[in-house]
Amino acid sequence: MRSADQDLLDxxxxxxxxxxxxxxxxxxxxxxxxxxxxxxxxxxADRVMLRARLEMETAAxxxxxxxxxxxxxxxSLWVRAALTLCLLSIGVSVLWLPQMLRAxxxxxxxxxxVRIWTSSLVTACRWLGSALGLWDFLMTVGRALATPLETPTxxxxxxxxxxxxxxxxxxxxxxxxxDRSWTYVNS
Amino acid sequence: MLTDAELVxxxxxxxxxxxxxxxxxxxxxxYSLVARMLQDPAAAEDLAQEVFxxxxxxxxxxxxxxxxxxxxxxxxHNATIDYLRRRTPETVPLEASSSSGTRDDDRxxxxxxxADGSAESPATAAERRDMARALEQxxxxxxxxxxxxxxxxxxxxxxxxxxxxxxxxxxxxxxxxLHRARKELAQQMTDMGWAPRETRDARVS
Numbered sequence: 001m002r003s004a005d006q007d008l009l010d011x012x013x014x015x016x017x018x019x020x021x022x023x024x025x026x027x028x029x030x031x032x033x034x035x036x037x038x039x040x041x042x043x044x045a046d047r048v049m050l051r052a053r054l055e056m057e058t059a060a061x062x063x064x065x066x067x068x069x070x071x072x073x074x075x076s077l078w079v080r081a082a083l084t085l086c087l088l089s090i091g092v093s094v095l096w097l098p099q100m101l102r103a104x105x106x107x108x109x110x111x112x113x114v115r116i117w118t119s120s121l122v123t124a125c126r127w128l129g130s131a132l133g134l135w136d137f138l139m140t141v142g143r144a145l146a147t148p149l150e151t152p153t154x155x156x157x158x159x160x161x162x163x164x165x166x167x168x169x170x171x172x173x174x175x176x177x178x179d180r181s182w183t184y185v186n187s
Numbered sequence: 188m189l190t191d192a193e194l195v196x197x198x199x200x201x202x203x204x205x206x207x208x209x210x211x212x213x214x215x216x217x218y219s220l221v222a223r224m225l226q227d228p229a230a231a232e233d234l235a236q237e238v239f240x241x242x243x244x245x246x247x248x249x250x251x252x253x254x255x256x257x258x259x260x261x262x263x264h265n266a267t268i269d270y271l272r273r274r275t276p277e278t279v280p281l282e283a284s285s286s287s288g289t290r291d292d293d294r295x296x297x298x299x300x301x302a303d304g305s306a307e308s309p310a311t312a313a314e315r316r317d318m319a320r321a322l323e324q325x326x327x328x329x330x331x332x333x334x335x336x337x338x339x340x341x342x343x344x345x346x347x348x349x350x351x352x353x354x355x356x357x358x359x360x361x362x363x364x365l366h367r368a369r370k371e372l373a374q375q376m377t378d379m380g381w382a383p384r385e386t387r388d389a390r391v392s
Contacts, residue, residue, distance in 0.1 A: 005318055024369060037215060047236060
């Protein structure tokens with residue numbers, strides 16, 4: 001006795017042989033409906049829920065954690081010793097404070113200010129001179145490199161190279177950012 | 188029964204039973220697609236779970252105007268491609284490859300996990316199982332893009348438009364893929380000995 005499934009299969013294959021696309025479509029869909037479906041293993045939903053719950057809990061952990069007590073900086077013996085040394089040295093240096101203040105006051109006189117201004121100006125001019133020398137060198141190199149490009153042929157070659165590299169870059173970007181496709185999957 | 192959009196709205200309110208209902212409602216189509224694409228039941232279960240977890244995480248981005256099944260299929264499509272890209276190529280034992288294309292025992296394969304129709308005579312049930320296995324084997328040999336379209340269109344009843352949305356392919360390409368895939372399936376079924384009865388009888392006589 002022919003089963004209903006066999007009938008459907010025969011209908012589909014016969015329609016396919018005779019190029020009756022619509023009939024083949026309908027028969028194949030009916031055949032898939034009639035055949036046993038592919039079911040997920042029992043308890044699939046429970047496992048998904050468990051996994052979801054676990055992930056939610058894991059994500060919630062940082063927020064749920066009690067605030068960690070911050071360890072005081074001054075509990076370390078080394079920090080305390082260093083701090084004491086710093087305070088001592090500050091105390092000792094206070095002894096030289098008047099002398100230092102007098103020296104600074106001497107600098108702030110009109111003569112001292114003029115001296116600082118002139119020495120700064122000289123240093124700045126030296127720096128400017130060095131920078132101009134470097135710029136001049138760079139200009140010479142640039143001119144030497146640009147001379148061959150002044151010819152139309154070289155300019156054309158350069159523009160062509162630029163265009164090719166732009167196209168290559170664009171294609172590469174297209175490949176990298178393209179939507180997921182089966183083309184690159186070996187299944 | 189709640190609509191898909193209502194279910195999603197409830198799930199977004201944090202109701203776990205809504206989450207669960209989404210899984211129960213779509214576990215079969217999602218698993219069916221992923222399993223047929225991967226051809227590995229264990230990996231398929233893991234990936235199908237991941238699809239739902241990803242969907243839950245991004246449920247707020249779901250557009251209620253779209254079908255929830257299409258949205259889940261899209262996540263499954265992306266997850267499957269990513270998985271197959273990451274997966275290192277496997278070596279196939281020669282014995283396994285030599286038995287392909289026959290009705291040999293295929294325990295452990297995808298075809299072996301097909302649901303069993305229990306309210307039938309043993310002969311009919313055996314024939315159905317054989318036919319389903321043959322069809323699964325034929326599907327497994329299709330190119331991935333054909334396979335995906337076949338599963339969505341013929342097995343899950345998705346429309347051309349939904350397949351376009353999920354795969355990102357133009358309508359013409361989807362139609363062509365389906366047409367070619369159906370032809371290939373028919374050819375493979377015929378090669379495996381499932382030709383129409385009339386053709387088989389004609390060959391015998």
